Amino acid sequence: MSETRATPVETLDLTMADHAALVRAVEALKKVTIASRLTNLLGRQMAALTHVLPERVRSAANLAANLALRSAMAAALRSLREGRRPASSRLHKAALAASGAAGGALGFVALPFEIPASTVLMLRAIADVARAEGEDMADPQTALACLEVFALGGRTVADDHLNSSYFAIRALLARSMSDASRYVIEKGLVDEAAPFMVKLASKIAARFGVALSQKMAAQAIPVIGAMGGAAVNLAFLQHFEQIAEGHFTVRRLERLYGAAPVRAEYERLRTDALARGPEPAAAAAQPTG
Numbered sequence: 001m002s003e004t005r006a007t008p009v010e011t012l013d014l015t016m017a018d019h020a021a022l023v024r025a026v027e028a029l030k031k032v033t034i035a036s037r038l039t040n041l042l043g044r045q046m047a048a049l050t051h052v053l054p055e056r057v058r059s060a061a062n063l064a065a066n067l068a069l070r071s072a073m074a075a076a077l078r079s080l081r082e083g084r085r086p087a088s089s090r091l092h093k094a095a096l097a098a099s100g101a102a103g104g105a106l107g108f109v110a111l112p113f114e115i116p117a118s119t120v121l122m123l124r125a126i127a128d129v130a131r132a133e134g135e136d137m138a139d140p141q142t143a144l145a146c147l148e149v150f151a152l153g154g155r156t157v158a159d160d161h162l163n164s165s166y167f168a169i170r171a172l173l174a175r176s177m178s179d180a181s182r183y184v185i186e187k188g189l190v191d192e193a194a195p196f197m198v199k200l201a202s203k204i205a206a207r208f209g210v211a212l213s214q215k216m217a218a219q220a221i222p223v224i225g226a227m228g229g230a231a232v233n234l235a236f237l238q239h240f241e242q243i244a245e246g247h248f249t250v251r252r253l254e255r256l257y258g259a260a261p262v263r264a265e266y267e268r269l270r271t272d273a274l275a276r277g278p279e280p281a282a283a284a285a286q287p288t289g
Contacts, residue, residue, distance in 0.1 A: 028246030065209035068119035133248035154207030
């Protein structure tokens with residue numbers, strides 16, 4: 001039965017640089033949740049909200065996630081037609097900080113307007129990461145992979161107990177991603193309202209809403225103010241940029257070495273990292289060849 005096993009990555013001449021990149025990707029994709037990141041930023045008030053989020057925040061987050069993802073999908077598909085290069089990282093951060101400042105200053109009432117705008121800005125930053133990892137920005141699959149990051153970044157502590165790893169989440173989205181990509185290629189359309197697109201957006205929004213509820217709770221804290229709102233948005237951007245770096249590193253290695261071997265080595269590194277506990281995976285993992 002040995003012939004059915006995936007070829008170990010080390011037999012494919014994985015370079016030291018690529019192995020180190022995969023180690024960093026494992027670490028990035030198993031990092032702290034957005035709730036933990038915001039708790040570190042805002043302290044006790046956020047910690048209390050993290051454990052018991054008001055139902056109105058959860059409901060508003062689900063609605064906002066769907067609206068935000070529809071806006072982001074429209075922007076992603078429009079970029080295929082226009083071939084427009086996203087703004088620089090500095091401009092992304094400045095715009096997100098300004099958006100978050102408005103949300104923090106005006107409170108809950110501003111969030112329905114602020115969240116779609118900030119989500120599109122984050123998409124531009126995610127697209128820059130994809131480009132840096134060699135993705136073809138004219139390929140519909142790349143645009144959809146950028147949107148996929150919003151689902152991957154919605155991980156919760158409960159996911160660890162359910163073993164909902166990076167590849168498990170990708171598998172949940174795979175059919176919808178494939179259908180949406182085929183629709184765009186075959187029809188030559190950039191219609192985010194098409195049924196396949198709506199279905200994919202809903203699946204991503206179901207997970208993105210988890211992260212979004214934490215962001216909304218943070219920005220709704222009465223004393224957060226404009227500076228706190230800006231800090232929340234920057235933390236949110238940093239979280240999803242980190243997820244994007246891991247995601248598009250894995251995709252680059254899959255193009256080079258094949259999906260099955262990369263997944264096998266990723267899972268080996270992930271299992272080792274979880275067994276070791278909280279210390280950085282990069283300190284202990286080295287090429288095995």
